[in-house]
Amino acid sequence: MDWAVQRRYLGLTAAVAALGMTAALSGCGGDGESGDVTLKLVAADYGTGEANKSDKYWDRVARRFEASHPGIKVDVTVLPWTDIDRDVAEMVKNGKAPDIAQIGAYADYAKAGKLYSADQMLSIRTQANFLPVLADAGRVSQVQYGLPFVASTRLLFYNKKLFSQSGLDAPQTWNDIADDATALKQHGVKVPFALPLGQEESQAETLMWLLSGGGGYTDDVGSYDIDSDENIKTFNWLKSNLVDKGLVGPVAPAGLNRAKAFAAFTRGEVGMLNGHPTLMQEAEKQGVDVGMVPLPGIAGPTNSSMGVADWIMGFKQNGHRIELGKFFDFMFDDKNVIDFADTYDMLPVTDTASASMETDPKYKPLWKFLAALPNAEFYPFGKTSWAQASESIKKNIGKAVERGANPESVLERISRESSAAENAE
Incomplete structure (x- = not known):
C-alpha cells in the first residue's frame, strides 16, 4: 500500500x-x-x-x-x-x-x-x-x-453466510461461478446468481461481463465492436451455463432491473451478483455479511474492472x-x-x-x-453516439439469453445500431 x-x-x-x-x-x-x-x-x-x-x-x-x-x-x-x-x-x-x-x-x-x-x-x-x-x-x-x-468501480459480491452454509469459497473463474451457483441452488438459495439485464441499467451489467470475457464495447481504435468473437462467446456462456440451467432465480434476466436485484441481495436472497460500494453499505446495514472479489474471468480474476x-x-x-x-x-x-x-x-x-x-x-x-x-474500463463517454448505443443495449441485451435465443444475432443488431449512430455523428 x-x-x-x-x-x-x-x-x-x-x-x-x-x-x-x-x-x-x-x-x-x-x-x-x-x-x-x-x-x-x-x-x-x-x-x-x-x-x-x-x-x-x-x-x-x-x-x-x-x-x-x-x-x-x-x-x-x-x-x-x-x-x-x-x-x-x-x-x-x-x-x-x-x-x-x-x-x-x-x-x-x-x-x-x-x-x-x-x-x-x-x-x-x-x-x-x-x-x-x-x-x-x-x-x-x-x-x-x-x-x-x-x-x-464494480466487484463481484457474494453472501458469505450462504457460501459458508454451502461449503463454498469465493469464486475466481467463470467455472467457479457456475459450480457455486449450482451448489447454492441445491441448498435452497432463491437466486444463486442475480443477472439484471432489464432496461434500468443493463449497459453496466453487460460491460462487466464483456470485460471478464476479454472483450468490451469498442475495439483498440475506439470503434464499436459489440459483436466481437469474445463478446459472443461471453453471452453464449451466460446463456448456456447460468440462464438455461435455472441458476439466475425466478425472474428472467430481461425482466430483472438492477434495483430489484440489489434489494434481493440486501434481504439475503441472492448468492452472487455484481455490485458497487453503495450496495455494500446497504447490505451490511441489513445484516448481510458481504464478500467481495475482483470480477472472475475465464481463467482467473480479471485485470480490469468496470x-x-x-x-x-x-x-x-x-x-x-x-x-x-x-x-x-x-x-x-x-x-x-x-x-x-x-x-x-x-x-x-x-x-x-x-x-x-x-x-x-x-x-x-x-x-x-x-x-x-x-x-477500470469506462463507457465510451467521448462518443456522442453513446446515448443511442446505450439505449439499444438496454432494450435488447436481455433477449440474448432468453430461451431459444441466438446471442450472436442480438449482439449483431446492437452493434449495427450503435455503428449507425456513430456514423451519423
Missing part, C-alpha cells in the same frame, strides 16, 4: 513538473475579470432522502468558496437525476446555459463547441491531479472537456472562464472531494484524495474498490 501511494505521488509530481510549475495557478490567459460575478451551477442530487440531499454539500462548498473569493457568488440549483440531463439540455437549447453543470455526459456539448476545455479553466496542479484513467475518459478528440466529479464516472463541466456562454477556473480549483481540493465521496459511498477522482483514503483505516471497506479504479 505504501509503495502504491508513493508511486502515485511521484506520478503527480512528475506530471506537474512536465506541465511547468511556473504557469499561473488561476485560470490561464484570455478572458478578463470584470467586477462581481455570479456563477450559475446546476448539479444532480445523490441523496436518498432529506437527510443527505446534495444541496447540503453544495451549500458548504459554495459558502466556503465565496468567503475566500470576494466578488464571486455561486448560485446552486440541485435537480433529481431523473430530470437533470433533460433540464440542462433545455437550458442550453434556450440560450440560458448554466456556467457549471454536474451531469451524466459531456460529449454533445463539447462537440457543439459549448464547453471550455480543462486546460482553459484549471490550474496546472488541479488538471494534473485527476486520476489518468478518468482524465482520459473525459476527452473528445484528445482534448479533455469532461471533468470527473465522482467515480465508482468503472463509472459522473461529470462536471464549464459552459462558455457567459464568458466566466477565469471565475470557473477559480471555483474548480477550490472544488477539487482534497477536503471537498473526500467529503462528497464519503457522504455517498463513492470514490474520489483525484490522485491525492485517493491516496489519502487508501491510507486511512476509516475507508478500509472501500480499499478494494479504490484499488480497481486505476485500471
Whole structure:
C-alpha cells in the first residue's frame, strides 16, 4: 500500500513538473475579470432522502468558496437525476446555459463547441491531479472537456453466510461461478446468481461481463465492436451455463432491473451478483455479511474492472472562464472531494484524495474498490453516439439469453445500431 501511494505521488509530481510549475495557478490567459460575478451551477442530487440531499454539500462548498473569493457568488440549483440531463439540455437549447453543470455526459456539448476545455479553466496542479484513467475518459478528440466529479468501480459480491452454509469459497473463474451457483441452488438459495439485464441499467451489467470475457464495447481504435468473437462467446456462456440451467432465480434476466436485484441481495436472497460500494453499505446495514472479489474471468480474476464516472463541466456562454477556473480549483481540493465521496459511498477522482483514503483505516471497506479504479474500463463517454448505443443495449441485451435465443444475432443488431449512430455523428 505504501509503495502504491508513493508511486502515485511521484506520478503527480512528475506530471506537474512536465506541465511547468511556473504557469499561473488561476485560470490561464484570455478572458478578463470584470467586477462581481455570479456563477450559475446546476448539479444532480445523490441523496436518498432529506437527510443527505446534495444541496447540503453544495451549500458548504459554495459558502466556503465565496468567503475566500470576494466578488464571486455561486448560485446552486440541485435537480433529481431523473430530470437533470433533460433540464440542462433545455437550458442550453434556450440560450440560458448554466456556467457549471454536474451531469451524466459531456460529449454533445463539447462537440457543439459549448464547453471550455480543462486546460482553459484549471490550474496546472488541479488538471494534473485527476486520476489518468478518468482524465482520459473525459476527452473528445484528445482534448479533455469532461471533468470527473465522482467515480465508482464494480466487484463481484457474494453472501458469505450462504457460501459458508454451502461449503463454498469465493469464486475466481467463470467455472467457479457456475459450480457455486449450482451448489447454492441445491441448498435452497432463491437466486444463486442475480443477472439484471432489464432496461434500468443493463449497459453496466453487460460491460462487466464483456470485460471478464476479454472483450468490451469498442475495439483498440475506439470503434464499436459489440459483436466481437469474445463478446459472443461471453453471452453464449451466460446463456448456456447460468440462464438455461435455472441458476439466475425466478425472474428472467430481461425482466430483472438492477434495483430489484440489489434489494434481493440486501434481504439475503441472492448468492452472487455484481455490485458497487453503495450496495455494500446497504447490505451490511441489513445484516448481510458481504464478500467481495475482483470480477472472475475465464481463467482467473480479471485485470480490469468496470468503472463509472459522473461529470462536471464549464459552459462558455457567459464568458466566466477565469471565475470557473477559480471555483474548480477550490472544488477539487482534497477536503471537498473526500467529503462528497464519503457522504455517498463513492470514490474520489483525484490522485491525492485517493491516496489519502487508501491510507486511512476509516475507508478500509472501500480499499478494494479504490484499488480497481486505476485500471477500470469506462463507457465510451467521448462518443456522442453513446446515448443511442446505450439505449439499444438496454432494450435488447436481455433477449440474448432468453430461451431459444441466438446471442450472436442480438449482439449483431446492437452493434449495427450503435455503428449507425456513430456514423451519423
